[in-house]
Amino acid sequence: MLSTNPITAQENKAATDSKWWKEAVVYQIYPRSFKDSDGDGIGDLKGIISKLDYVKSLGIDAVWLNPIYTSPNDDNGYDISNYREIMADFGTMEDFDLLLKEMHKRNIKLIMDLVVNHSSDEHEWFKQSRSSRDNPYRDYYHWWPAEKGKPPYRWSFFDVNSDAWKYDAQTNSYYLHYFSQKQPDLNWENPKVRNEVYDIMRFWLDKGIDGFRMDAFQFASKDTSWPELPKGFEKNIIKYYGVGPHLHEYLQEMNREVFSKYDIMTVAEGAGSSPEDALLFVDPNRKELNMAYHFESVDIGKHVKDFGLVKYKEIFSRYDKTFKDKGWLSIFLANHDQPRMVSKFGNDTPEFREISSKMLSTFVMSMRGTPYYYHGDELGMINIRFDSIDDYHDVDTRNKYFGLKNRGGDLKAFLEEQKQTARENGRTPFQWDTTANAGFTTGTPWLKVNPNYAIINAEAQEKDPNSVLNYFRKLVQLRKENPILIYGKYTLIDKDNPDVFAYTRELEGKKVLVVLNFSDKNVKINTGFNIKNAKVLIANYNNLAKDGLLRPYEAIIYKL
Numbered sequence: 001m002l003s004t005n006p007i008t009a010q011e012n013k014a015a016t017d018s019k020w021w022k023e024a025v026v027y028q029i030y031p032r033s034f035k036d037s038d039g040d041g042i043g044d045l046k047g048i049i050s051k052l053d054y055v056k057s058l059g060i061d062a063v064w065l066n067p068i069y070t071s072p073n074d075d076n077g078y079d080i081s082n083y084r085e086i087m088a089d090f091g092t093m094e095d096f097d098l099l100l101k102e103m104h105k106r107n108i109k110l111i112m113d114l115v116v117n118h119s120s121d122e123h124e125w126f127k128q129s130r131s132s133r134d135n136p137y138r139d140y141y142h143w144w145p146a147e148k149g150k151p152p153y154r155w156s157f158f159d160v161n162s163d164a165w166k167y168d169a170q171t172n173s174y175y176l177h178y179f180s181q182k183q184p185d186l187n188w189e190n191p192k193v194r195n196e197v198y199d200i201m202r203f204w205l206d207k208g209i210d211g212f213r214m215d216a217f218q219f220a221s222k223d224t225s226w227p228e229l230p231k232g233f234e235k236n237i238i239k240y241y242g243v244g245p246h247l248h249e250y251l252q253e254m255n256r257e258v259f260s261k262y263d264i265m266t267v268a269e270g271a272g273s274s275p276e277d278a279l280l281f282v283d284p285n286r287k288e289l290n291m292a293y294h295f296e297s298v299d300i301g302k303h304v305k306d307f308g309l310v311k312y313k314e315i316f317s318r319y320d321k322t323f324k325d326k327g328w329l330s331i332f333l334a335n336h337d338q339p340r341m342v343s344k345f346g347n348d349t350p351e352f353r354e355i356s357s358k359m360l361s362t363f364v365m366s367m368r369g370t371p372y373y374y375h376g377d378e379l380g381m382i383n384i385r386f387d388s389i390d391d392y393h394d395v396d397t398r399n400k401y402f403g404l405k406n407r408g409g410d411l412k413a414f415l416e417e418q419k420q421t422a423r424e425n426g427r428t429p430f431q432w433d434t435t436a437n438a439g440f441t442t443g444t445p446w447l448k449v450n451p452n453y454a455i456i457n458a459e460a461q462e463k464d465p466n467s468v469l470n471y472f473r474k475l476v477q478l479r480k481e482n483p484i485l486i487y488g489k490y491t492l493i494d495k496d497n498p499d500v501f502a503y504t505r506e507l508e509g510k511k512v513l514v515v516l517n518f519s520d521k522n523v524k525i526n527t528g529f530n531i532k533n534a535k536v537l538i539a540n541y542n543n544l545a546k547d548g549l550l551r552p553y554e555a556i557i558y559k560l
């Protein structure tokens, strides 16, 4: 008999549609900053191998590795010059094969980054393409002949002059680069390009990797009639650059040609400008990708104090609503493109750093969606806040700085803002212990180590049962043991409360309540539930406060 209870029907649907990648916790490793094995100051694959027991001890199921392919490193590996080779800084293909073997031995899956909206300008395809107008590789990229005048303006994320068309004298033409000048956009309308990419994907999948994170892929399809875009379009770039006219066709073709032949997971970085857009990428009936992560919750502003918790809750709730019956999202608060989780959404002062890190981890591990957790957040690592442009390596910060300088802008204000927003806040080397350079390298680290490593490091936290690290491990375990935290229906409670994020999760007649105080003060809550005798599944304070009171950054999950 069909159930007449809508909740039960929906819950059952979610539970029967179970998949390993929905149940997985993904740990992101930025290889450059994780562990250096040879003293050159750059993290590498052998370094990762040496720390796999630590990675396994977190309880996570899969690792997403940022790009490790050969690259001139204009954008730290996101500009690839050979998709079938390992970057020398990181090691060799033998190291890679060993890494994969050692991960699989520990039951950890490996998700690789696939960067195919663009290549490096040092890729053989681009070298050929730029050499003459009739070269067979010419149509691998987007060119605009200069005799037609200047191409219609396109904004670039990383260009000093924010201009995405670069003049190339060799053929008297402009090429398109949404990112840096060294990252020319591939022309996905050319079937040869698509087939080249599918071959590359098969190369890695046949080695046994477990999935791809699709870098910036929502930008791959462009309106190549190159219309003039409305004034100010760059303020809403996803709307104008994301989900071009053929994007979904390409994804369906890719699924048919490649994904459908393997048991893997695929995740889109960015998926349009609305929950409805995002669903189109991952609706299982459409056979495109498995899950998407959206940008609304990280692009929202500098600090939760500025944009406000009510707005933040609304975003997560709106996305969850659209995805409640089908499709799947990832949940994340940070990655290599973001400042540190606790510096943005919590409070990284000595008084509250640990407790607010634990609160944020409770959120990531108890929402519906696959948690993506960025290395170092399990220690509560914080923003580095560089004072000088000389400390920054990132093409994003540097090009914006020098562009502003050319325009006579306020550089001091820019540097101040970067202390909160710069990507390198989240890229400083992992803090292993109290030895030189936090135990990351015996050489000179490629990016300065945060001097707070004497206090914040993995070794110290291993020994402390109350550490942020050990709390994270408990959370991962809790999620594993409670499918309700994975599949349960989400309902927001007390939506206008400016300090507390509270919600229930429900599955098969069971219910849990999550309460999270995002503020640095004591706040009263009234969830409407009798929590007096409810079992506490996990809490970030060691003792419980009186009913109805939450202390600063307190987080509790109750079983109702």
Ligand code: GLC
Binding pocket: 075, 078, 079, 115, 179, 215, 216, 269, 336, 337
């Ligand atoms: C993605 C990556 C980012 C990179 C950009 C260009 O957003 O996460 O690090 O700079 O794509 O490839």
